[in-house]
Amino acid sequence: DGGITQSPKYLFRKEGQNVTLSCEQNLNHDAMYWYRQDPGQGLRLIYYSQIVNDFQKGDIAEGYSVSREKKESFPLTVTSAQKNPTAFYLCASSNDPSPEKLFFGSGTQLSVL
Amino acid sequence: AQSVAQPEDQVNVAEGNPLTVKCTYSVSGNPYLFWYVQYPNRGLQFLLKYITGDNLVKGSYGFEAEFNKSQTSFHLKKPSALVSDSALYFCAVRGYGNNRLAFGKGNQVVVIP
Numbered sequence: 513d514g515g516i517t518q519s520p521k522y523l524f525r526k527e528g529q530n531v532t533l534s535c536e537q538n539l540n541h542d543a544m545y546w547y548r549q550d551p552g553q554g555l556r557l558i559y560y561s562q563i564v565n566d567f568q569k570g571d572i573a574e575g576y577s578v579s580r581e582k583k584e585s586f587p588l589t590v591t592s593a594q595k596n597p598t599a600f601y602l603c604a605s606s607n608d609p610s611p612e613k614l615f616f617g618s619g620t621q622l623s624v625l
Numbered sequence: 626a627q628s629v630a631q632p633e634d635q636v637n638v639a640e641g642n643p644l645t646v647k648c649t650y651s652v653s654g655n656p657y658l659f660w661y662v663q664y665p666n667r668g669l670q671f672l673l674k675y676i677t678g679d680n681l682v683k684g685s686y687g688f689e690a691e692f693n694k695s696q697t698s699f700h701l702k703k704p705s706a707l708v709s710d711s712a713l714y715f716c717a718v719r720g721y722g723n724n725r726l727a728f729g730k731g732n733q734v735v736v737i738p
Contacts, residue, residue, distance in 0.1 A: 516668070518668075521666075543724065547728075552634070552730055552731075553730055554629075554715065554728045554729055554730035554731050555669075555715070555728040556728075557725060557726075560724075560725070562724065570725070600666075602668055602669065604668075604669075613659060613671045613674055614669075614671070614726065615671075616661075616668030616669045616670070617668050618666075618667050618668045619666065619667065619668050621666070
């Protein structure tokens with residue numbers, strides 16, 4: 513999907529376990545975003561990063577962590593502190609900090625065992 | 626604060642009939658408005674945007690949207706719906722100088738053959 517690759521497509525988490533969702537882009541975009549999608553609630557912003565080695569909390573950052581060590585990569589860790597992690601997670605990128613439009617990956621469905 | 630309202634959960638339309646998906650927004654200053662479409666288990670695809678200029682914006686797949694400042698609306702339209710238009714549609718807004726998009730909850734469109 514537009515040069516953004518999310519993996520895995522499906523992920524299962526056991527109780528108390530941390531899991532990491534991968535997001536890689538080859539669009540040379542500066543800004544990257546993580547959204548959570550729940551049925552009937554639209555997309556909610558978890559974290560975003562405008563440049564390498566910098567990131568900001570979104571609206572629902574509790575229980576999540578991110579890193580931005582490389583321009584092309586923005587992994588999201590769902591920690592054991594996130595008590596309701598079951599959702600569809602979408603990664604996006606844009607070509608500047610004030611995006612005219614976002615490019616989205618194909619998503620990761622996370623479920624709890 | 627910026628927000629989007631998509632008042633209908635589902636829009637049903639017969640194939641060949643006009644399709645309208647409603648969106649109203651709230652933002653400080655001039656709005657940047659977007660429509661995205663999502664097919665099952667996929668990321669969001671950009672359809673069209675309004676930044677400035679003509680109130681009627683044309684986008685991908687025959688879709689268009691009309692910006693109405695007085696009614697703070699940005700309804701998505703298609704003159705003749707196709708079965709393949711069945712998907713989830715998201716409206717989004719950001720204010721000038723804001724690098725974060727606010728998404729609506731999405732509207733499921735069902736085109737009946």
